[in-house]
Amino acid sequence: MPPPPPPEQVIQLHRGAGLDRRQALAVMAAGLAMASTACSPPARQQAHPWVNPPEARTGGLPLYYATAFVRDGYAHGVLVGTQEGRPIKIEGNAAHPSSLGATDVFAQASVLQLWDPDRSTTPRQRLAPVGQARGPARLAASTWRDFEDAWRARRPGGLRVLTGPLTSPTERALLAALLAREPEARWHVHAPLADVAAIDGAQLAFGRPLAPVCHFDQARCVVALGADPFSDGPGAVRHAMDWSRARAALREGQADAAATLFAAEATPGLFGARADHRVALSPARIEALLWRVAAHWMPEVATDSAPDPRTAAFETALVAALHSAGPQSLVLTGPGLSAEAHALALALNQRLGAIGRTLGLIDPPDAAPDARTLPELAEALHAGHVETLLVLGCNPAYDAPAALEMPLALQRARLLIHAGGQLDETAQLSDWHLPLAHAYEQWSDARSHDGSVTLMQPAISPLYDTRSLAELLASLADDPLRDGHALLQRHWRDAHADDFDAFWRTSLRAGVVAGSASPAQSPALARVPARATAPAPAPATLTALFVPDGAAHDGTFANNGWLQELPRPFNKLTWDNAALLSPATAARLGLRTGDIVNVASAGRAVDAPVWVLARQADDVVTLPLGGGRRRAGRVGDGVGFDAYALRPGVSLTAPVTLRGTGRRHAFAVTQHEIAQHGRELLRTVAAGASLPREPERPRLYPPFASPEHAWAMVIDLDACIGCNACTIACQAENNIPVVGKSQVAKGREMHWIRVDVHDDVGDAHATPNLTGFQPVPCMHCEEAPCEVVCPVGATVHDSEGLNVQVYNRCVGTRFCSNNCPYKVRRFNFLQYADETTEALKAQRNPEVTVRQRGVMEKCSYCVQRIARARQHAQRTGEPLVDGDVVTACQAVCPTQAIRFGDLDDAASDVTRARASPRHYAMLGELNTKPRTTYLARVVRKDETS
């Protein structure tokens, strides 16, 4: 750059230009005009600067916003942790009824959805005239103003709106206003995973739709028939939390305390893995079982079906337990059962006296009595009755049952407008695509599984030119208000007019509107349904069961690398979905894990790789939905197979046939060996019994002294349900990179805390024979084998007993990992951290180093959180107390299985846990003196699996 001319010269130049006073004024006026018209447009939303900035913002501490993560329409209360204005970590909201401070994997991963580089950033318009082939290349960037012009100029009439399940009062009011403008406008709801039979079941039993709210803490006997209440549905986290808390007495030694769990499942679920009694049955057999059991209370439904000899013991125990628990029973039914079965289970609960105690029934928060279904929309589309179709926040071109032929049907709409977060399959077909804001960028509201309302506030202003659904609806309906904040306030001001400011402030702050839970209904006596007359399936026919994928869910999260790389609980499969078959069925069909089969149903077929899964029911093939996305983005495209392509209708089951193709598929799994080989890594103990005390072993070096703090972790294996939330919370907190399928296949996943699954199924000597989960972070051994072998001292002990990894000293010999008996160290074999994608940079936790290739890394006990607590203690002069340091995995755990604290504090939770009779150190005989230790899982005498 040339140096600026000296001042005299500037003046000279101006003089030379012969600028007189008038010209000078004209130039200045023009400059002023330009300065005021250029730059960014005026802020769309009102933002108010802090008058007195809060301490937190200046102190570098994270700032939390109470809001909600919305999945399938339901709110899960969360606190969005922001650093330097960027949302980087999700914590549960202890005040929220669905969370109680914990979250599931999806809420944890939702922050990556926000920073997804493939998010849709701007409105797009299809260039080709209506009626011509719709293709992706033709979606050109446009503006909201152009869209609004187009919306006003559209041909009137024939409006249809398609949404996902909506629980938001504000959005529903705005939608109602839009629909009210056009008398023949229709609203359709599309929920790809909704169990229509369950909704019909309540209708059948009580004559109206009712949603269950389970109280696991009140139950003495829980029966899950095809249901997995620990993973499915919006209340899963709450169920696990309630169950775990109620089990505390059992862990303390009271053998008769805590609920007895019964699970009859078609495919292994998290609930079944923790059940005292567990059988694997096809949905048809589960239904027959339900009928036989119900007949004990309702003789009128008695059938002549004889009990299956294999499940007779289970059935007897189940009936006995229900008799003894009486009103403290809870019978849950899950996908795959008929509406009659759901109705019967409700009637059974009522006969037992459970309704109102263990089972609350509320008006479904997402009930839309005036809405129609997707098949009705498909019919109207095919018939050419739809002039304008608004698809809001859902993706029917991908996740509709194949039989509806939605991609074709959508193109029959004269004007197709799609609003969504991604340029997905439906966006590709649309005339207009409108980008929706992420939940953490918008003002909105939503209701949780028990009906409680959360007012959602943005944790960051929109990253892109997006609008919230409420804002979009307002603009479509020509509402005078266009701002999400104003729309939300207007909606709630009506109900809380007298004390609105206080209501607003307390509700926003708490993350939940006090007293907004739906009142429990006390329905009249349930009508006992007649036995469904569906013909029993012929032997040796296969039933397909469509389930949400553990990572991609219904496909919504397919572009989320954290989730795709998250090992599915039972087979530790990543980056794939697989057709699950039982060993016996696979043997009958001559199939083994990795074979690609052609799954066919009603004239449609899809190729899927087979996974032979122990404890899967015979003659059932489980097909996880959410794979095979075509337009998910750089991460999710082509991962897995698309089971929707097989789905004949809204039912979650279908008869299928399997035919081998002779081809093989390579899976990427993180754990190859499920059996423990008698090594007692995961120990069990009878209720009230003690594990033998570990003897004090000799040591060569003087004992490790920790003058200030001695951090330690105790993981209660009796509480762990294997949900993986810790793994993904750790990934978010510690900037852990995603490595991709090929690297996982090579054994190079980077998770700092993995959840091992142990199952000695098939090993006749193993007692007890159960599926156990064991989270394995770094053990922070006092006699750490990794430390002595590092040639450069890159892994050392700090003064508080942490085994720390010094990244910038590490040269990458990998000797530490070889010498780690627990294999918890992870190595950057290649440059795994994405250093180039802009959006991902902003997601990273600024308190944690992003690791270079060639260095070792591992669990640090969230040393940044320890440092933050220590600094806070130093600043305030108050000593650290138990609970000041909460690790990411501990915070997220839905069953509070993980405890962390200071061993030097005799009263700390972790010190007390280490004194438990269930306490043990994994591989303690190696004398590594681990600081991470375990509490054995409690097993009751009569448990059968």
Next chain:
Amino acid sequence: MSDGDTPVLRPGWGYASVTDKIAGLVLTRPLRWPWLAAFLATLAGTLVYLGAMTFLFIKGVGIWGVDIPVGWGFALANFVWWVGIGHAGTFISAVLLLLRQKWRTSINRFAEAMTLFAAGMAGLFPILHLGRPWFAYWLAPYPDRMNLWPQWRSPLVWDVFAIGTYLIVSALFWYLGMLPDLATLRDRAPTRAKQVAYGLLALGWRGESRHWARHETAYLLLAGLATPLVVSVHSVVAMDFAIGNTPGYHSTIFPPYFVAGALFSGFAMVLTLAIPLRRAFALEDFITARHLDNAAKVLLATGSLVAYGYLVENFMAFFSGDRYEIAMAVDRWTGAYAPVYWAMMACNVVLPQVLWWRAARRSTLLLFALSIVVNLGMWMERLTIVVQSTSHDFMPSAWGLFVPTRWDWIFLAGSISMFAWLFLTFIRLLPAISISEMRELVKEQADG
């Protein structure tokens, strides 16, 4: 005719003819296509190796098959294998010199060269296998601003010293022994350039009695210094594993067992090199059947020690009663890497037993084949120790296999190529057999 009756130098050779023959290999022998073809082929291999190294430095060790739990793959197996090969040279030169074994004379020079090149190949691998090889110097103790030193308890630091010392002493020993021969070449060099080159290398050697006296003393002293290194270097390498707690690593027998294995593979490599060498350059009179026979006997002896090592390792696994050690032994027999283990047993234990028969020891072709087999077997032994042990340690949930990628094979083949290229270069530039010591042999034979 007993073994001892075959002379270590065929009769009929005099001072001048020995000198003519050996110096001629370097100075006058014309280029012939077999050498040239081999030279160009190995040069190409060397260039591929250097290219692969560049790629490795750009991408990272992830191009190999290493993973968690198997953090060390081919690179460390190659390292241990090459260090082992590098053993025989010093053993032949130093230990046999001290033991006054005359048969060492005609093979010590190229065996030392082999040692040097093999140790060089070995020394590369620990650097190549680092995640951040540009910081390899952090393993060396040097004063720096931050007062950081290596972590002395780590056997990898001991490795730096063991290998470094071994390389330096071996090079000195080799060079010192070569001084009189370099002077001979200088005196006989036909061109000015060669005269200058060899002259500079000869350090002004004039063959004076004082020179010889000091040379003899220094040579003997260095032999004394090198002898413990023969034991120490591989003992230290063995400790890389023995210090580790992994079953299959953690074993007190490792140091002596590694030394025996090293001599075993080293002598195998001597045979692999000597047999084509004497054939190609018509050196059968210098490297006689007696040499091959003796080397074969050493092979048999060290092979037996190695077999004993295998036996003790398996016995101790069960005798200890330690479930992890037992599982490790059983996995070696029946696990994913069992074919490698049994192939290793065949190569290192079963096949060398033919050497009990003299006919086998006298069959050049069979010896050559067997030397290749033993080299292969010892490489598989290193691979079993390095890879199989970590693939199957304490936690079944963390078990995982190492599958070599094409880059693993390229690095193995590349190191062999480079070693061969260096050796081919050596035999045309430096006397492959010690001229001065052969002349001593001539004198001794004349003296009777």
